[in-house]
Amino acid sequence: MAAGDAVALLVREERTRVLATLIRVTGSVDLAEDAVQDAVERALLTWPRDGVPAEPRAWLLVTAKRRAIDVIRREARRPAKEWDAVALHDPSPESPGVVRDDLLRLVFTCCHPCLSLETQVSLALRTLAGLSTAEVARALVVPEATMAKRLTRAKQKIARAGIPYRVPAAEELPGRLAGVAATVYLVFNEGYAPGEGADLVRGALADEAVRLARLLAGLMPDEPTVLGLLALLLLQDARRGARTDAEGRPVLLADQDRTRWDRAMIREGVRLLGAALHRTPDRPDPYVVQAAVAACHALAPSWAQTPWDAVVSWYDVLLTVHDTPVVRLNRAAAVSERDGPGGGLALVEALDGLEVYPWWHAGRAELLHRLGRAQEARAACERAAALGMSAPQLEHLRRRVSAPPG
Amino acid sequence: MPMYIALTYTPDVDWTQPEYAEEMKEYAAFGEAAAAVLRGGHALYPTATATTVRVPGGKGGEAVTTDGPYTETKEALTGFYLLECADLDEAVAVAARIPAAWNGAVEIRPVIRF
Numbered sequence: 001m002a003a004g005d006a007v008a009l010l011v012r013e014e015r016t017r018v019l020a021t022l023i024r025v026t027g028s029v030d031l032a033e034d035a036v037q038d039a040v041e042r043a044l045l046t047w048p049r050d051g052v053p054a055e056p057r058a059w060l061l062v063t064a065k066r067r068a069i070d071v072i073r074r075e076a077r078r079p080a081k082e083w084d085a086v087a088l089h090d091p092s093p094e095s096p097g098v099v100r101d102d103l104l105r106l107v108f109t110c111c112h113p114c115l116s117l118e119t120q121v122s123l124a125l126r127t128l129a130g131l132s133t134a135e136v137a138r139a140l141v142v143p144e145a146t147m148a149k150r151l152t153r154a155k156q157k158i159a160r161a162g163i164p165y166r167v168p169a170a171e172e173l174p175g176r177l178a179g180v181a182a183t184v185y186l187v188f189n190e191g192y193a194p195g196e197g198a199d200l201v202r203g204a205l206a207d208e209a210v211r212l213a214r215l216l217a218g219l220m221p222d223e224p225t226v227l228g229l230l231a232l233l234l235l236q237d238a239r240r241g242a243r244t245d246a247e248g249r250p251v252l253l254a255d256q257d258r259t260r261w262d263r264a265m266i267r268e269g270v271r272l273l274g275a276a277l278h279r280t281p282d283r284p285d286p287y288v289v290q291a292a293v294a295a296c297h298a299l300a301p302s303w304a305q306t307p308w309d310a311v312v313s314w315y316d317v318l319l320t321v322h323d324t325p326v327v328r329l330n331r332a333a334a335v336s337e338r339d340g341p342g343g344g345l346a347l348v349e350a351l352d353g354l355e356v357y358p359w360w361h362a363g364r365a366e367l368l369h370r371l372g373r374a375q376e377a378r379a380a381c382e383r384a385a386a387l388g389m390s391a392p393q394l395e396h397l398r399r400r401v402s403a404p405p406g
Numbered sequence: 407m408p409m410y411i412a413l414t415y416t417p418d419v420d421w422t423q424p425e426y427a428e429e430m431k432e433y434a435a436f437g438e439a440a441a442a443v444l445r446g447g448h449a450l451y452p453t454a455t456a457t458t459v460r461v462p463g464g465k466g467g468e469a470v471t472t473d474g475p476y477t478e479t480k481e482a483l484t485g486f487y488l489l490e491c492a493d494l495d496e497a498v499a500v501a502a503r504i505p506a507a508w509n510g511a512v513e514i515r516p517v518i519r520f
Contacts, residue, residue, distance in 0.1 A: 166495075
């Protein structure tokens with residue numbers, strides 16, 4: 001790695017921490033982002049030339065605070081309290097405990113339930129992950145101007161509507177934490193299985209989601225939701241290299257070359273899963289249970305040797321805390337592997353409310369195909385197509401239903 | 407401290423009619439319970455009493471009125487409260503105790519303080 005790249009990586013790692021502290025100190029997301037951006041640019045300019053300072057985070061924080069003070073001096077219209085806060089604040093390095101709390105505040109503010117989910121995802125990528133507005137726009141397939149407007153509105157709402165910069169109290173923490181996990185999981189899924197377009201895996205987004213989940217696990221190492229989330233992302237992402245063939249076409253889990261799965265990620269995911277299960281003796285956590293399903297697949301030597309009984313049992317547990325038609329669909333797929341396509345199809349067809357979901361039709365298509373009901377399988381396949389299944393997935397499904405059953 | 411307005415949207419009601427007395431009691435109970443943050447508020451007569459005013463000719467032009475509310479919707483603006491709260495979390499918690507929150511919806515908006 002070139003010196004410049006190492007510096008860029010270090011700066012990006014520290015940037016979010018410095019930003020989190022500066023938002024608390026100045027009380028303004030906008031001012032803090034402006035000041036931190038300035039400090040980051042200075043670091044990228046001077047560190048590769050003069051060497052990285054002994055305390056990179058403290059250097060960034062002091063530089064950003066100076067910039068914030070300059071901006072406040074120039075803009076006399078800023079409220080006096082912002083000025084006081086920055087001026088009075090001792091520019092010595094923050095203790096690790098304070099930095100941790102500031103980061104947590106930032107996490108819970110960006111994922112506040114009074115912001116729309118798409119806004120939360122955008123803020124998580126822009127403010128927590130530190131991507132540029134242009135990068136966030138590209139990743140979420142939105143025009144850059146639209147994304148800039150969305151982020152500006154979000155910051156205005158945080159400031160004007162008084163979304164607090166605070167870690168939720170213990171009694172509301174589980175609910176709020178579930179919201180944070182949902183946001184990060186959505187970032188991951190955007191990267192993992194986009195609804196449309198030929199680009200099957202937008203790996204950069206999956207990387208950001210894993211990075212965000214790691215950040216959360218570092219901040220809250222005893223929260224099962226967070227451990228389960230990171231485990232789930234690692235266990236799913238471990239398959240990334242095997243999910244597409246040389247031409248970029250999707251390869252189903254059943255057909256994947258398991259030697260191409262990332263063993264280190266699987267080991268880490270299984271270890272986290274164990275720690276998370278250990279911490280949820282009373283009430284199952286949806287992310288932990290989904291990670292357990294992913295671990296059943298990750299540890300099976302082949303598709304045929306998948307422990308389907310265990311997979312179905314985990315889905316039964318999941319249904320006790322997260323009963324959705326999509327979970328029932330996945331359970332039906334596992335049942336069809338255990339008991340044969342007939343039983344699975346009956347379960348799939350008994351599900352209500354999934355007619356608009358392409359995967360429901362795709363699942364039916366696969367099972368009808370296995371049962372030799374070719375015409376119905378092709379019709380189901382076309383319904384999936386009409387509902388916007390991604391192009392490579394669709395091509396795979398069409399090939400599948402036009403092949404002989406088996 | 408920030409000030410919020412809580413706009414209550416519910417099926418159109420005439421609070422002066424006796425059949426709404428029970429519901430009025432619920433609002434009164436809320437008013438007592440939330441007295442510490444309440445800075446004002448009123449119930450409104452039904453939308454049948456509303457008049458919408460426009461001056462299409464621009465400032466100083468002639469006022470044109472229409473009989474009825476600004477928008478005809480299934481749920482109507484039936485009242486409002488002013489709340490002074492520490493932050494949005496507190497305002498949401500207070501709004502969730504207004505009976506309109508389960509009979510319809512409550513919209514909270516921060517008030518600009520110049």
